[in-house]
Amino acid sequence: MADPEVAVPNRRLVSLAGVVATFVGLAAAELAAALLVTVPSPLDALGQQVVALAPGGFLTTAIEILGPANRAVLLGSSLLVAVGLGVLLGRLAAGRFVVAVALVGGVAVAALAASLTSPDAALPTVLLALVAASWATLGSLRLLLARLGAPVAATSAGTDGPDGRRGGPTATAAVDRRRFLRLTGVLGASAALAGTLGRTTFGFAGAAAPDVTLPEPASTLPPIRGDLAAELPEVTPLLTPVDDFFRIDAAIALPRVDPADWRLRIHGLVDRELEFTYQDLLDRDLVEVDATISCVSNEVGGDLVGTARWLGVPLVELLDEAGPTARAEQVVGRSVDGWTGGFPLEVATDGREALVAVAMNDVPLPVRHGFPARLVVPGLYGYVSATKWLQDIELTTWDGFDGYWVPRGWSKQGPVKTMTRIDLPASGDRVEDADLVVAGVAWAPVRGIGQVEIRVDDGPWEPVEVLPPLSEATWVQWRGTVALPPGDHTIAARAVDAHGEPQPEGPAPPAPDGAEGWHSVRVEVA
Numbered sequence: 395m396a397d398p399e400v401a402v403p404n405r406r407l408v409s410l411a412g413v414v415a416t417f418v419g420l421a422a423a424e425l426a427a428a429l430l431v432t433v434p435s436p437l438d439a440l441g442q443q444v445v446a447l448a449p450g451g452f453l454t455t456a457i458e459i460l461g462p463a464n465r466a467v468l469l470g471s472s473l474l475v476a477v478g479l480g481v482l483l484g485r486l487a488a489g490r491f492v493v494a495v496a497l498v499g500g501v502a503v504a505a506l507a508a509s510l511t512s513p514d515a516a517l518p519t520v521l522l523a524l525v526a527a528s529w530a531t532l533g534s535l536r537l538l539l540a541r542l543g544a545p546v547a548a549t550s551a552g553t554d555g556p557d558g559r560r561g562g563p564t565a566t567a568a569v570d571r572r573r574f575l576r577l578t579g580v581l582g583a584s585a586a587l588a589g590t591l592g593r594t595t596f597g598f599a600g601a602a603a604p605d606v607t608l609p610e611p612a613s614t615l616p617p618i619r620g621d622l623a624a625e626l627p628e629v630t631p632l633l634t635p636v637d638d639f640f641r642i643d644a645a646i647a648l649p650r651v652d653p654a655d656w657r658l659r660i661h662g663l664v665d666r667e668l669e670f671t672y673q674d675l676l677d678r679d680l681v682e683v684d685a686t687i688s689c690v691s692n693e694v695g696g697d698l699v700g701t702a703r704w705l706g707v708p709l710v711e712l713l714d715e716a717g718p719t720a721r722a723e724q725v726v727g728r729s730v731d732g733w734t735g736g737f738p739l740e741v742a743t744d745g746r747e748a749l750v751a752v753a754m755n756d757v758p759l760p761v762r763h764g765f766p767a768r769l770v771v772p773g774l775y776g777y778v779s780a781t782k783w784l785q786d787i788e789l790t791t792w793d794g795f796d797g798y799w800v801p802r803g804w805s806k807q808g809p810v811k812t813m814t815r816i817d818l819p820a821s822g823d824r825v826e827d828a829d830l831v832v833a834g835v836a837w838a839p840v841r842g843i844g845q846v847e848i849r850v851d852d853g854p855w856e857p858v859e860v861l862p863p864l865s866e867a868t869w870v871q872w873r874g875t876v877a878l879p880p881g882d883h884t885i886a887a888r889a890v891d892a893h894g895e896p897q898p899e900g901p902a903p904p905a906p907d908g909a910e911g912w913h914s915v916r917v918e919v920a
C-alpha cells in the first residue's frame with residue numbers, strides 16, 4: 395500500500411495553490427460581471443441557486459430571519475465553498491492537470507446554468523466571463539504548480555516535516571518555496587483587489603437607477619417642515635435618505651431591468667387585461683405619497699423600517715381600468731425574478747394610497763429598491779405587498795394563491811403592528827442626572843398614532859409630545875423629558891394608535907406576523 399503520509403507537506407502547498415487559483419478565477423469573474431452589465435455576479439448567481447434548491451425553504455427562512463446580515467452570511471458560505479473547491483482543485487491538479495481542467499469546466503457549466511436563471515443574463519457575455527474566469531484559474535494554477543517544481547512526486551518528499559520546514563529540504567526546494575509563496579502573495583493580493591473592485595466600485599452596487607428623467611408629478615406634497623431630526627440629530631428623520639433605506643429581499647443577484655423592454659401586465663380575474671410600458675406609467679398623472687414601510691422581520695427597536703415620499707400611479711386607478719371581476723379577492727404582485735406577495739383586494743381599494751411606485755424621495759427607484767417599478771401598500775408589511783422589480787399584477791381569489799413567504803411559515807395577512815422605537819438615549823448611554831431628553835418614532839400605518847407614553851423603571855406611564863406626522867401612513871416623531879436619580883435605569887416606550895388601540899404588549903418574535911413588545915433602553919446616570 396502506498397504511504398499516504400509521503401506527500402503531506404506538499405499537499406498543503408498544492409492546496410494553497412488551488413485555493414489561490416480559484417480566487418484568481420472568482421475575482422476575474424466578479425470583475426467581468428461588474429464591467430459587462432449583462433453578467434450577474436457568479437458568486438451571487440451561485441448563492442441564489444443554493445437558496446432556491448435548499449430543502450424546505452430552509453435558507454429562504456434564514457434570509458428573512460437574518461435580515462440585513464443575510465448577505466454577509468451567504469457570501470461567507472460561498473467563500474468557504476470556494477476554499478473547499480480550491481483545495482480539491484490543487485490536489486487534483488498535482489496528480490493530473492487534465493482532471494483539474496475537467497473540474498474547472500464542470501464548475502463553469504454549473505455557473506453558466508445558475509447565471510442564466512438570472513433575468514438580466516445575456517448568453518454571449520456570460521460565456522465570455524466564464525471563459526475568462528476559467529482561463530485565469532487554470533493559468534495561475536499552472537504557474538503556481540510550476541513554482542512548486544512540477545508534480546508532487548518529483549520533489550524530495552519525506553525529507554520535509556509536517557510544517558514544511560523541518561527535516562532539511564534541499565536548497566533548491568527552499569528557494570522554490572520562497573518563489574512560490576511570493577507568487578501566491580502577488581496573485582492573492584491581485585485577486586482580492588480585483589474582486590473587491592468588482593463588487594464595489596465598478597460593481598452594480600445598485601445605488602442609482604439607470605439614467606431616466608422623472609416627469610413632474612400631477613400633484614405634489616408640501617416640502618418637509620418641522621423635522622425633529624433637525625434639532626435632535628439622533629432622532630430618525632421624517633424621510634429616510636435613500637442610501638440609508640433598509641433593504642430586504644430574497645434576490646441575491648439584483649435584477650437589472652432595461653426599462654425599454656419592461657412591461658407591467660395586469661391580468662387574472664379582470665374584465666380587461668392591461669399592459670403598460672415604463673413610459674406609459676411615466677406619462678400618467680403621478681402622485682406623491684408619504685408612507686412608512688416595514689419588514690415583518692423587524693425586531694422591537696430594529697431598523698428594518700423606513701419612510702419615503704413615493705411617486706407613482708395609484709394602484710386603484712390601474713385596478714379600476716382592468717375591472718376586477720366579482721370573484722377577485724386578492725392582488726398578487728410578481729417580480730421579474732418570480733418573487734410574489736399577495737394582499738386582499740379590499741386593502742387596495744379602501745382609500746389608502748397604494749401605489750405602483752417609480753420613484754422615492756425624488757429619485758427614480760434605485761435598483762435595490764425595485765427599479766423600474768414596485769408596489770407600495772401603506773399599512774402592510776413588505777413581504778405581502780411591496781413587490782420590487784414588479785412585472786405582473788394578478789387578481790385572484792384569496793385561496794387561489796399564496797405569496798412567496800406564506801408556504802414558508804409566515805402569516806398570509808400582514809397588517810403592520812403598532813410599534814414605538816426610542817432613538818435617544820441609546821442603550822448603554824451614560825447620562826447626566828439633569829433632565830434627560832427621550833425621543834424616537836412610532837408608527838401604525840394607516841391607522842395613525844394617537845399617543846406615545848414613556849416609563850422609567852416601574853414608574854407610571856407618562857404621555858410625551860407627539861409631533862404631527864407627514865400622513866397617517868407615516869411614523870410620528872415624539873419627545874419627552876425625564877428626571878433620573880443617579881444609578882441604572884430602564885426607559886420604555888409604547889404607543890396607542892389613532893383608533894385608541896394600544897400597541898400590543900407581547901413580547902412576540904417577528905415570526906409569523908410581526909414582532910410585538912415595548913422597546914426599552916438602559917442608561918446609567920452619573
Ligand SMILES: Nc1nc2c(c(=O)[nH]1)N[C@H]1C(S)=C(S)[C@@H](COP(=O)(O)O)O[C@H]1N2
Nearest residue numbers: 640641642643644689729733776777780782
Ligand atoms: N421582488 C421582490 N420584492 C420584494 C421582496 C423580495 O424578496 N423580492 N421582499 C419584500 C420584503 S420582505 C420587504 S420587507 C420589502 C423591502 O423593501 P426595501 O428593500 O425597498 O426596503 O420588499 C419586498 N419586496
Ligand SMILES: [Mo]
Nearest residue numbers: 689690776777
Ligand atoms: Mo420583509
